[in-house]
Amino acid sequence: MAKLKGNLLYGQSGGPTSVINASAYGVIKEAMEQHEYVDEVIVMKHGILGALNEDFIFVKDLAKKDIELLKHTPGSAFGSVRHKLPDFREDDTSYLRLLYIFRKYNIRYFLYNGGNDSMDTCSKIADYMRQIDYEIYIIGIPKTIDNDLPFTDHTPGYGSAAKFIANTMMEISYDMLAYPNGKVTIVEIMGRHAGWLTAASAIASESGYGPDLIYLPEVPFSIDRFKKEVAEIYNKKKQCLVAVSEGIMNEEGIFISSSSGLKDAFGHFQLGGVASKLATTVSSDLGIPSRSVEFGSTQRAASHVQSLTDVNEAISVGSHAVKAAIHKRSDLMVVMHRASNEPYTIDYKLHPLADCANTEKRMPKAMINSKGNGITKQYLDYVLPLIQGENLPVYKDGIQQFSTIRSLF
């Protein structure tokens, strides 16, 4: 197989995770070592939008310290985007523009770091470039705190978010125990269609400070059952800690919290406020003092509580993507296969992009308890390896040090 030498283009897309920049680190480190294949590593600003706008960061211009700090920087250091490409058979404007840019910069390797929507983008570009016969190798790098990508044991970003949620839940639980007559505390956790993040709150129970009830989007939500279950626990313990997914739906499949009626660029409903709604219900209908907590964007941005396992895996999926591309693999996403749970061992493999796009992996029934208000040991066995080890923040003068790449924007 003849070697192909050219430039590598990398971009970030979709919602940030606290370790997506660790994947960028993995890509950059690996690509810079592959001199025989890669001339230059170029990064799109704001994902595919940067490619369309010819708005790039050249890795050779970055300070070494800023590259190292990617392992500790939350958010999308290179900018992200939610931009849906049309079907090129209907409108090829964007694709022609991309082809022009790829030729101009001799882009031969294209790595895109994102969730299901991003894999859709990736897959469409791969299809187009194959069809017009431009030689380029396209690999998707998974990331999402939601853990809802199929064909991979889990996704980089999930372990750190799970670790933040578990540890913060413990703190809220311990804090809640302060008073003899407590409240019902309802914590809202991200996860539009899958309960993986909300389930992570159960890890806190390993220490004795977990939620009493967990409501996942996989189980149809009944307000009446919820009130009954909360009242039962509160009457016994004078406290009740509830973890609830933002994405819970009633039996008819209507979000409990889609009050705003607003949709995002991908046509998804904007969620939020379900905990506050349920707290109001508890106070008014049950007459029990109640309050709500929303973790909000901190659960995907908490660089100060990172799982070292997650960070290392995020780096690995990045470097594996580079290796796959230079070996002329394409239209594939890097996936993780759990070869063994004890000892926890991950094999990195590749799976067709088209399969990964626009499908969501929900929690299997075997991980949800029979009452539909908690999780099983099978889930704990699955999740615990993912939160092991700490990637301690780099503090200076009491605050974290982040990569200063943003100053190039």
Place this chain on the structure above:
Amino acid sequence: MAKLKGNLLYGQSGGPTSVINASAYGVIKEAMEQHEYVDEVIVMKHGILGALNEDFIFVKDLAKKDIELLKHTPGSAFGSVRHKLPDFREDDTSYLRLLYIFRKYNIRYFLYNGGNDSMDTCSKIADYMRQIDYEIYIIGIPKTIDNDLPFTDHTPGYGSAAKFIANTMMEISYDMLAYPNGKVTIVEIMGRHAGWLTAASAIASESGYGPDLIYLPEVPFSIDRFKKEVAEIYNKKKQCLVAVSEGIMNEEGIFISSSSGLKDAFGHFQLGGVASKLATTVSSDLGIPSRSVEFGSTQRAASHVQSLTDVNEAISVGSHAVKAAIHKRSDLMVVMHRASNEPYTIDYKLHPLADCANTEKRMPKAMINSKGNGITKQYLDYVLPLIQGENLPVYKDGIQQFSTIRSLF
């Protein structure tokens, strides 16, 4: 001065901080070394309620590991309470009960760890015991994340909360920068009457990722001015990060957020929801996408981001309280005096309890900018020493280890 030997009673009261248990550690360690004065260290469960109910934990029964872990345990490990004692001249029932308990257990040293309301409790007990001539030495140990106790440079608990707020604000800010067209993000921070906690968000600006606007309860809040200031920044940057105190009031002194109309045991209004109200205003009146974040109880419970300076000071106020009591000082609260800022040096002193009760220290004008929407360098010089150093959590299998004292409840 004849030595007095007896038992020492310690309790926690008011809202938890992430380091109140470090003060308990300081009390216990110091008291156990003072064999000539202290026979036994006894802790009230749920503060003064434990004394009234004769519900105690005897420190000699605690495992060494549980005492050590107090330095890493959030919440009130021994239980807290909000219980207002009546004026003993009007109703001495509780005081007679306390006297009975103090005599029964030979309590000669009474240390109470709390905020302004707790110092009121402490002061009343001291008054009563002096009046009926029961020999007991009563010392208040300050704590509050709000930093609103007078006569002390700052309070234990504030430094860690400030560190959590600053670091989380940086993360939210970095996360927010991901998209090219951002939102107005409004973060609600605790602080009923004083802006100390909200001001701490400005520390994040030291790294370049701080809030654009800061609204404190010390400055009357105008919705019109707020809208103008937000629009100005958003139009320039396409992003705007706002830190707002839960306790902001309009020109007439009415809380922007006292929608529930509910008061707590001390007659204070329950606040919350101001960020969500302001986000709705921005979306509807300005037509700019906006979202709100509430830190909620995590800001006082985040044991995973503790300032080592704060933890060490919390331990010191505890040990100083013991030393003061055994040296027959009474009706006093331990206060911190900043002898020097460079190097940062704290002297521990004592101040009459009665002065400290029910008064609140607000931010001085010199720490607030002239526009009333930010802070000055004087505040940063004041706060930065308080967040220095990290008291790293004790992780085991990916989650924090807390003291298991709660299992005795």
